[in-house]
Amino acid sequence: MYFNAKPLLTGALAASLLIACNADSSHDVKPGGDTDSSAAAVETKKPNSDYKPAFEGQTRIKGVHTQTPLDVKMLSDGLVNPWGITALPDGRLLITEKNGTLRIATASGQLSAPITGLPKVNSEGQGGLLDxxxxxxxxxxxxxxxxxxQDVPPGTLTAVGKGKLAADExxxxxxxxxxxxxxxxPSKLHYGGRLVWDKAGNLFVSTGERSDTVSRPQAQHLNSALGKILRITKDGKPAAGNPTFNAGDACPEIWSYGHRNVQGLAIHPVTGDLWEDEFGPKGGDxxxxxxxxxxxxxxTITYGLEYSGKKVGAGITQQAxxxxxxxxxxxxxxxSGAIFYSGDLIPEWKNNLFIGALSGMHIVRLVIENNKVVGEERLLADQQQRFRDVVQGADGALYAITDGEKGRLFRIGKK
Known part of the structure; x- marks a missing residue:
């Protein structure tokens, strides 16, 4: 069938590579952070499975607590299904909305009118304009x-586009x-879609395996771009220095594979390493x-279960x-969206990884030392919001957007 990739990809992939609210609504809200400085893990709920971690500290690490007094403000609640956010050089913020428009937000939360001119998106399910x-x-x-x-018969796919912001914005x-x-x-799920730059000016792009049990194995297929992290140039071509594989029909843009649905990509500010977060099924994020x-x-391996509660595949968590x-x-x-903190506003956060959590309804803070997680905090859990993405602003504060038709923009700074 068409989704076996091999017969379709060789010709189609080659072709694809040639294409390559609005007043200020600031409100003071209660600062987040619902953990204490004890050694207890922040997660207290029972796990779905009886799987054991491969090493100590791989899950349920001890809780930590930000000591710096935080100033948390909701700047706006006028976004419509926002998905991605990035900082502009002048300190403003550029935000995507799933229906296919962009918005610019000022530091005080004033939103521009919707910016149009992008290609048509399919916004059904988890689709739309993404990062x-x-x-x-x-x-x-x-x-x-x-x-x-993007709608491409016989279904949809994750596409990368480029364009220029007009002078009138x-x-x-x-x-x-x-x-x-x-x-x-033909699926409305698992598009991945996150973007981040490498130090050479190439783009890392994440994709999902489209969720369906039929498409799922393509995360392991090197002649498919599904369930991958890709590395491409500004023109959409495979970046120089990408890994090579023994499979002669491997897609040359693949950087890594065997992923489910990668919705967070971040570059460590000291090591330059690429980190990601991805959705598991029932457990196993x-x-x-x-x-x-x-x-x-x-x-092949996962710490999660099928949504039915059954094991995924052979039910194994490790394999050579x-x-x-x-x-x-x-x-x-x-x-979902992730960022390593590199600012000076809150020094104790330096090089910590922050991740928006959707069903978790908080912002994850992970303290990482020597490539291991040594502490976890849950910020803004009291807001009861689905946090979709987070970015560091020019002022050193974190800015986060929440999911939904009345999407919110938060600023997390220092009191």
Missing amino acids: VAIDPDFASNRTLYFTFS KTIEGATVIYQALPAF EVNRIEPGKNYGWP GLEQPVYYWDPVVSP
Whole structure:
């Protein structure tokens, strides 16, 4: 069938590579952080499975608590299904909305009118306009990159586009598709879609395996772009230095494989390593440090179960040649957008990983030392919001967006 990738991808992939609210609504709210400084883990619920971690500290690490007094403000509740957020050079924030528009938010939370001009998106299910990343030279070229779910018969796929923010900031000019993660598949789920730059000016792009049990094995197929982290140039071509594989028909843009649905990508500010977070099924959400060419196991190994409660595949959590997650959660927190903190506003957060948690309804803070998680905190849990993405602003504060038709923009800074 068409979703076996091999017969479709060789020709289709080659072709794809050629395409390559609005007043200030600031409100003071109660600062987040519901843990204490004891050694108890922040997770107290019973796990879904009886799987044991591969090493100490791989899950349910001790809780930590931010000592700096935090100032948390809801800046706006006028976003419509926001998904991605990035900081502009002038301190404003650029935010995607799933229906296919962008918004610009000021530091005080005032929102622009919807910015149009992007390609048509399929916003059903988990689809729509997803992430956005500005060009490293945005200040001079005003170019931005974005991911979205695109209708491509016989289904949909994760696409990467680029365009220029017009001088009047009302439209995106010259929007074009530069990459398509083939094969297309008839599913409304698991698009991945996160973007982050490497130090050489190439884009890392995440994809999902589209959730269906039929498409799921493609996370392991090297001739498919599903369930992968990809590395492409600004023109959508495979980046120089990508790993090579023994499979002669392997997609040359693959950086790593064996992923379920990667919705967080972040570069460590000191080591330069790529880290990701991805959704597990019932349990088994993961944080991974990504190395080129490595296989991260899905669906062969997992710490999660099927939603029915049955085991996934053979029900194993380890296998030779497959990478273990640095950290996992059971039950899930549904980890989404991620950022390593590199600012000076809150020094104790330096090099900590922050992740928006959807079903967890908090912002995850992970303290990482020597590539291991040594502490976990749950911030803004009192807000009872599905946190979709988080970014560090020019002022050193964190800015986070929440899911839904009345999406909120929060600022988390120092009192």
